[in-house]
Amino acid sequence: MKTQVAIIGGGPSGLLLSQLLHLKGIDTIVLERQSRDYVLSRIRAGVLEHGFAELMREAQCGERMDREGEIHDGFIIAHGGRQSRVDLHKYSGGSSVVVYGQTELTRDLYDARERMKGVVIHHAEDVQPHDMTSAAPHVTFRVGDEVQRIDCDYIIGADGFHGVSRKSIPATVLREYEKVYPFGWLGVLSRTKPVSPELIYVRHERGFALCSLRSQVLSRYYIQVPLSDKVEDWSDDAFWAELKRRLPAEVAERLITGPSIEKSIAPLRSFVAEPMRYGNMFLAGDAAHIVPPTGARGLNSAASDIHYLYHAMLAHYQNGDDSGLDNYSAKALARVWKAQRFSWWMTTMLHTFPDNIAYDQRLQQTELEYLFSSEAAQSSLAENYVGLPF
Structure with missing residues (x-):
């Protein structure tokens, strides 16, 4: 097989770049190790x-x-027994954010690639980039028992933290920076009406909490837990009880609880390569x-990468200008x-750290x-939350 841009990873980053380039006549092939259903789960x-x-x-x-997305012009931070609203629209010069689940966003991208007959190869095992420093790189992969090859101009590694792309860069070239936080987020998705039309971030002595939503009938809640905790340690009733302890009383009173659709613990980590x-x-x-999810920068940081790559590829293929790539x-x-x-x-300001002394707590306040x-x-907060200029 031959293409102009081979994209490793069929998540939102890889699919978005593939879709944008396709609309400009630039050929791509996307390789994804999992099934479409798995990605959308x-x-x-x-x-x-x-x-x-x-x-x-x-x-x-x-x-x-x-x-279907929810336009949010602000959010709330609960602290010290009160609720303070951050007016994004006012303090960012009129911008806002859209609350729209990543699963739905990825589904929209998949549907678009299918509609436009874009090539997305699932169950691609043993993916490996080759000759990356040459003018003729290529990617090999296996589907079932068949090993295949894609010759291309460029390879995009959008295959996540555990993917092969970054690991293919020599250790003598790559430099990695990492900070692992001493806690995680226990998240519950429930088919319940959100407790608030806007997100509520909570700083509490028992630990951080967040009230979020996916729609008017689908809510997402989080509480800070030790890294030693496991999902099995937390029944639905225990989760709701602990969440209520951390919420302001008036918020806890109107919280609607229900069976969890999904429950998971995500460790918090900062990492840059x-x-x-x-x-x-x-x-x-x-x-x-x-990035930690506290400031909602993870998916958005990926989107900024795609913005830069997309425009760099356009300049290369349309004008022969490689400055964007360089x-x-x-x-x-x-x-x-x-x-x-x-x-x-955001993480430092809102979480309870196990080794915090009284001085640290007063600084947070x-x-x-x-x-x-x-x-x-x-x-400053609003400018960063709605997104810095590309």
Whole structure:
């Protein structure tokens, strides 16, 4: 097989890039190790920054997002017995975010690739990029007993943290930065009416909590738990009881509980790999960077990578201009590290750390008090939350 751009990874990053390039006449093949149903079973974040929503519309995949997504102009931080609202619209210059589940977004991208007869190969095992520093890279993979090869101009590694792409870069070239937090998020998805029309982030002495939503009939709730906890340790009743303990009383009173549709624990980690280009292979999304979910930057950081790659590929194929490709890693990493800073700041401000002393706790309280006493501080938060300019 031959294509212009071989994309490893059939998640939202790989599918979005494939769709955008297809619309401009640039040929792609997407390789995905799992089945389509498996990919669509992943429950992930659903807060899309302004720029990501625009990319989905440009990819002709935004119709259902615009119809069913929830436009949020703000969110609430509960702390010290009170609820303080961050007015995103006011402090970001009129921008907002769209709450739309990653599963639904990925489904829209899959439907578009199918509608346009895009090539997405599932059950691709033993994927391996080759000759990445040459002018003729290629990818090999196996489906069943048959080993196949794709010759291409460029390889995109959008295959996640555990994928093969980043691991194919020599250790002498790659530099990795990592911070592992001493807790995780226990998340529950329930078919219940959300407790609030806007997200509620909670700082509490028992641990962080978050009230989120996927729609008006589908809610997503989280509580901070020790890394030693397992999902089996938490019955639905135990989860709801602990969540209510951390919520403001007036919020807990109106909380509607129900059976969990999905329940999982996600450890919190910050990770960045540099550079994001090796020869003619480019990393994107979780293959290159991970952030804690506190500031809703993970999926959005991946979208910024796709924005840069998409425009760099267009400049190359349409105008013979390689400056975007040459500058991709530096440009993407500059925005990635800003997302890392924001996620670290939100995580540090809102979580209970096991080794925090009284001094640290007072600093957290002071940080929140300062935030809601300063329009400049709220503007900084809002600017980062709705998404920094590409």
